[in-house]
Amino acid sequence: MSAAADASRRRLAALAAMLATIALGLASRHWPDALPSALGKYPGDALWALMVLFGWRALRPRARTRDVALLAMATSVAVEVAKLWQAPWIVEFRHTAVGHLLLGQVFSWQNLVAYGVGVLAGIVLDRLLLRIAAA
Template identity: 50%
Template sequence: MKPYSASAPNKYRSRTLCAAAFVLTLAAGYFSRKVHLFPAALGKYPGDALWALMVYWLIVCVRPTLSIPKSALITFAISVAIEFLKLVQTPWLVAARHSKFGALIFGHVFSWNNIIAYAVGVAIGAALDYFFLRRRQIDET
């Protein structure tokens, strides 16, 4: 058995498991704001980290053969782009942000701290992905 490489494209990711992880992360993110799953001292940032983790699972569900670093980079780029989009105040985008769905996707206020939370969420996704891919590869060999 050759050693596992996180940077090599893989064939071990299951779309079903990625979709399940997406749904679980979506639910955890939603409930983190409604039920306060995390200590109040962390503020809303666990929800932001979960949002980025949810995007990570969506990316690897759509493209299961992407390497972990590419998946992480794409996820982080999307998260940062959406964060900077908060600085754009066109009427249609402001209107979209005032809908429930638009607020969940785009948010309202730009914050550098959100970008840090996104990085944490992406790192957690990459670590979980590595752990489960590596474990699955070992189980199948």
């Protein structure tokens, strides 16, 4: 298989995984009672970071898993820290459905832990997807 075809298969697999992760994340918020209440909203946060990882994989299909994971974690941390910035226009955007889903609203250290869990899961799943896409 050519390198271009391999990259296309990886990109397609990552986009499919990203869409599945979005569906799971939305479901975790829509039906929170399906998960143990002790987990709170954190499964959705872990899935958000996992979605970011798959997004980076789609953008960089030939990158090493470690590099994609670092990009996903850096993106997740940057978005979380950006919640401390309270410019009126971004606060207004965060109060929209899309803004809330993309950026969240309130900074939380616990979210960083959830993002780490999502990225760790992403490392395992990314390697699995790379094997599947290569087959």
